[in-house]
Amino acid sequence: MKIGIVGGTGDIGEGMALRLSTRHEVIIGSREETKARAVSTTCRLRLDEMGKACCLSGVSNQAAVDEAEIVVLGLPYEHLVSTIRSLTGFEGKIVVSPVNPMTFGETVSYVPPPEGSAGLLLKRLLPESARIVVAFNNIAAHRWQMIREELDYSVAVCSDDEEAKRTVMALVDTISNLTSLDAGPLKNAVLVESLTPLILNISKYNRMKDVGVYFR
Amino acid sequence: MKIGIVGGTGDIGEGMALRLSTRHEVIIGSREETKARAVSTTCRLRLDEMGKACCLSGVSNQAAVDEAEIVVLGLPYEHLVSTIRSLTGFEGKIVVSPVNPMTFGETVSYVPPPEGSAGLLLKRLLPESARIVVAFNNIAAHRWQMIREELDYSVAVCSDDEEAKRTVMALVDTISNLTSLDAGPLKNAVLVESLTPLILNISKYNRMKDVGVYFR
DSSP states (O other), X not given: OEEEEETTTSHHHHHXXXXXXXXXXXXXXXXXXXXXXHHHHHXXXXXXXXXXXXXXXXXXXXXXXXXXXXXXXXXXXXXXXXXXXXXXXXXXXXXXXXXXXXXXXXXXXXXXXXXXXXXXXXHHHSOTTOEXXXXXTTSOHHHHHXXXXXXXXXXXXXXXXXXXXXXXXHHHHTXXXXXXXXXXXGGGHHHHXXXXXXXHHHHHHTTOSSOOEEEO | OEEEEETTTSHHHHHHHHHHTTTSEEEEEESSHHHHHHHHHHHHHHHHHTTOOOEEEEEEHHHXXXXXXXXXXXXXXXGHHHHHHTOOOOTTOEEEXXXXXXXXXXXXXXXXXXXXXXXXXXXXXXXXXOEEEEOSTTSOHHHHHOTXXXXXXXXXXXXXXXXXXXXXXXXXXXXXXOEEEEOOSGGGHHHHHTHHHHHHHHHHHTTOSSOOEEEO
């Protein structure tokens, strides 16, 4: 399964590329193809050092969408609308959103768009045949990057497309020790996304680092 | 510290009374005092059987408010406004809200009032000197009741009153193996409350029982 990461040179994108490319074919996308190629090379060197083989390349965001079967949106919320509007070819693809609409003030707040969540905003922006899956929202970018450490968090996944949801849940379960959990329809994206500001606040107010969530 | 449980004859109220009364003085309140007394007796018998001493009595909701230093609102969201409006004497008291505004349809949804959360709704309803603390929102009523089993969940706590928050966090830490976590100001009640429908959905869609949450 080819995985394209739009915004793959950002913190989360790069970390996901590192973790995913040892088991899947990963295409890092960026607005600047040269940057994507550079990050791809850095990732390959880091994995080489650990004696890990990987399948990784750097391309434009558009090529990442075109070539992939699963497109991961490794974007900060502020760039979501403009990036999606600048791209085409999402028809029939599984589109994974780890995007959380948040503001960082005195405290971290969930600030969803009028649609109710980033997931539902994507439903309006993307073609109807795009298979939107909300997942990976609650994992700290920093932890994605620490590839010598295992990730053992729970990963809540929601979508209106049952088959796409199952595919992404199976993908989650191939990464380190992550455990996928079905969180229901896309309507529930608000619940999954708003967990991230709670995690960040808990981290802040209790001076804990890289807090993760577990449902048991 | 005297703890009054308004709505103490409901599922969560009774479970909290069972867990709290072995270490604190607990006053179970109810609209019908006779019902409160009956539940108090049942709880005492259950704890007796386990050889546990407790300090427990049953009174009216109004007496539970009047006599307690900490008032826990063991109410379903639907009865929150009418119950609060029927009571007086909250001035200066610590008022703990484990209340989650939810609807149970095809999926469980968070349906907050216009104020943004049950916590902020209480801020409007209660006198200004009431010290509102949102806590215990994410623990299944059923797990409160299973007193032979330990509870080891994380309990997110938020409030605008730092001293009241610290008092409730210390109270959380006296119950079984629960771990309190500071979740910031009362504004964050929306994040703590909306975690409960996520937990219930994860429970439903993955056929898991009494799901709890851990932040680590």
